[in-house]
Amino acid sequence: MLSEINEKYQSYKEIHNRVLPILDGDRSSELARVLLENSLYLSVFTTFENFLKSLIDNYIYNKEKVGVKFIDLSERIAHSLFSNKESQIKFIFDDKNKDKNKSFDTFFKWLTENVDKKTLETHIHFEFLHKDKLNGYYKDLFQEILGDSEFLNNLELTQNVDDFGGLLNKQIQSNAATFLYEYTDKIRNNIAHENEKFKIGEYSSFDDIVDAFYSIIVKIDEKYRSNTGFDLEEEIKINMLDDC
Incomplete structure (x- = not known):
């Protein structure tokens, strides 16, 4: 899965660096450039969201397979189930x-008894990312599947980037939570308005932003494997009868 994501991200960077510069000139070309650039930034984020969806699907699939009881769930997820039994x-x-x-x-x-798949899916599921969810539900989710509710806050992002046309090299330091907060607020939420400002803190390069997303994905994958022993590369065999 990670190799496919990396390949996709590299394709986005190639399109951004090779195709966008060509779309310069008349009004139609400029509009096409803006729309394509917005689409690329949205695609980077959508790829990250799709990774989270696959992560959650993989977790539920494996948990149902090995069997999970109420007492085995993390506190907040267990509380969510318990509240439904009031x-x-x-x-x-x-x-x-x-x-x-x-x-x-x-x-x-x-x-x-083991918790059934439908119940797991009700309480362990994908939510669209924004600051409130990252500060709330996703902390509960990451406690459940990664064993660390503060994973994003504790994940440091450090990158060396070139500035002023490569004349100055500097190091960017942030954390994954702040990076995602700012991306959803300053870029993702503005794309519908033909956004032309793509800057997150010190991140102003498309390549650097893509690399930051991929770095977060790699670290989540590593933590997921070490915490659960589950393999994201394992193909999930979907039993069609379960969906009937």
Whole structure:
């Protein structure tokens, strides 16, 4: 999977560096350049989002295969499941309930049985990225699948970039969370308005931005493997009967 993503990212960089300079001149060419550049920046981000979707699908597939119980889930994901059982829990203690033991046994069975795929998909799923989700849901998600809710905040991004036409070389230091916050706010959210400003902090080069995204993907993949033992390269065999 990573090799395919890298190949795609390299293609984006080649288009940006070779095709965009050609689209310069009359008004139509300039409009085509703006639209293509916006499309490239959006494609870089969409590729990252698709990676996250594949990561989540892979996790659910493998967790269902090996079996996962309520107690095995991370705290916030478990809390999400538990909250859906509020009415069932209350009924156990309801004075109108004439068979409290049976009600408790049913609930206890749910606690000790493997969580089914549909339930996992309800509580472990892809959400479109923006700052609130990155600060909220994605921390819960990364605690579950990476074992670290602060993974993005702790992931340092360091790159050497050329400035002033290559006359000055400087080092950019940031973290993945800040990079993604700024990308969604300053670039992704402005693309619908034919954005022409593509700068995130010290990142002003398309190549550097693409490299930053790929670096985040590689680090997520490494952490995922070490935390779960699951392999993203493993092809997920989809049982069509499950979708019926």
